[in-house]
Amino acid sequence: MSAGRALWRRVPAWAVDAGLVALAVLDAWVNLYDEGTPLVWSCVALGSAALFLRRRFPLTVVLLTLPMTLFMDVAVAPIAALYTLAASTRNRPLLAGCALLNAAVGTLAWPLSDALTGDRTWTLVEFVYTLATAITPVLFGQLVQARHDVALQLVEVEEAREHERALHAQNVLARERAQLAREMHDVVSHQVSLIAVQAGAMQVAAKDPDAREAARTIRSLSVDTLDELRHMVTLLRASGGKETELAPQPTLADLRQLIANSGIETTLTGELPADISTTAQRTVYRTVQEALTNVRKHAPGARAEVRLWHDAHHFGVTVTNTAPTRPSVALPSARHGLIGLKERAELLDGTLTAEPTPQGGYQVELRAAARPD
Structure with a gap:
């Protein structure tokens, strides 16, 4: 199924439209046989050629296929036009109006006097049948549009989940770093502070110059270590989840x-x-x-x-x-x-x-x- 869809997507848009135009002309020729007048064939040419513009002007193409629908029982051109319009707009009142208009024109016979003097019961049955035929491409076009919307939403959901997972991982890292920062602040910094205080007291109380110098060195290193610890604690608390502050x-x-x-x-x-x-x-x-x-x-x-x-x-x-x-x-x-x-x-x-x-x-x-x- 996926391979066939991929192959279909490789077909150029102009080739698809050219195929639809050829099918529309063939459909009209089969239904007309040898009874076509220049006016009828002009309507056929106009409605069929308009299919080349169905992607850019879908509503205009629907209206241009109505004259050929009035003269004969054609299906390809109006169905393609209604489907394209339904797949490109969310205006449901417009779609309902176009389907009703297509059914009304398709029910009438040319000349119009023949349609108005015929069996009205049969005319009503034919109208219902034609309306069902017109509604089918409209519903199918809306289904394709809804499928496209769902596909876009699924892509957005997947992207949102990826972002959610990334943010969750960052938050986990941030909590772990915050916990490590608290441990460093409450335990390590406290112990180093005590070392600095004790070294300062030893420096004051020592009488031996070497002991006093050693105590001064210990106190100086302790103070420097406290400054480094404070800096590390600040970095850990400000971290936003990157794997390392060196990045x-x-x-x-x-x-x-x-x-x-x-x-x-x-x-x-x-x-x-x-x-x-x-x-x-x-x-x-x-x-x-x-x-x-x-x-x-x-x-x-x-x-x-x-x-x-x-x-x-x-x-x-x-x-x-x-x-x-x-x-x-x-x-x-x-x-x-x-x-x-x-x-x-x-x-x-x-x-x-x-x-x-x-x-x-x-x-x-x-x-x-x-x-x-």
């Missing part, structure tokens, strides 16, 4: 690339001070990354705006998205991403807010105190 970390310079690769129509405005810390830059980057990921997962088709801002005392970023243009697929979420962003904001003495907007969208805002690195 290149994102900064504000990477924001445009992040937005370009997000797959969302996004505008970037404003700027931040050039002297904000690298930790703050990573926090801004991660906030934008998480917000755009949530837009892709929960607001399909929405547009987003990333606004960087700062004043004398604060700086931050606001990510706002519009309402979704199509329904989203419900995905399991433990909201680990927003929790991690709030922890990052707290490290900067800031806050993170996430709430819906009155217009049906969503807004995520990071606000942090302005301070140099």
